[in-house]
Amino acid sequence: MYYLVWSRFSRWQITAMYVAFLTAIALSILQLQGCTQLGISAPANVEQGIAYIYPANALVREEAAKLLKIGSIKKQEAVVVLDLTDKVRSAADIARDYVRAGDQTAAQRNLTLARNVLKEARTFLGMPDDKELK
């Protein structure tokens, strides 16, 4: 049975799958090791949580640009992602304004809104969950 499955693939196909498998394991280990060793610190307050939204939002924008260039999404869909990520940016900016005004509750509310909209955009593009957004 084992032989029948693997005999369908060429040596190079098996090698490619093996490399992809090792890469997936390596990336999983990096995640399990904890982010601190990689220079990523867990946010200690609302302001730091807000700060992580900006690079996460940029990543979604860049992913949408890449997918549009290779034809995986349509122009109109990219416009929707642009709109969603602009909303994320607005919510993050507003959250930051509330932090500066000393209203942590309103800041947290807008941070949650930014995270939720960003998750929607990531899901739409088929991106995996971002640990920093949880």
Added chain:
Amino acid sequence: MNPILIAQGLQILDAALSVAGNALVKAQLVGGFIQKAQAEGRTTFTADEWAQIQAVDDAGRDKLVNAIKNAVS
């Protein structure tokens, strides 16, 4: 040996590592600022640090806007 298959495999690998690496570099910027703030006994970011954090998103937006401009409907 199938060169096309190898090239495809390498492209997939490159794309996966590129996405993971890009995400890591971006998050490291904020992580670095958090560690710096902790070392300096601060709980907030400086105006310059915020400017750099926001510039990351601005650059991402520019890329998407340009891609949309250059795309055909």
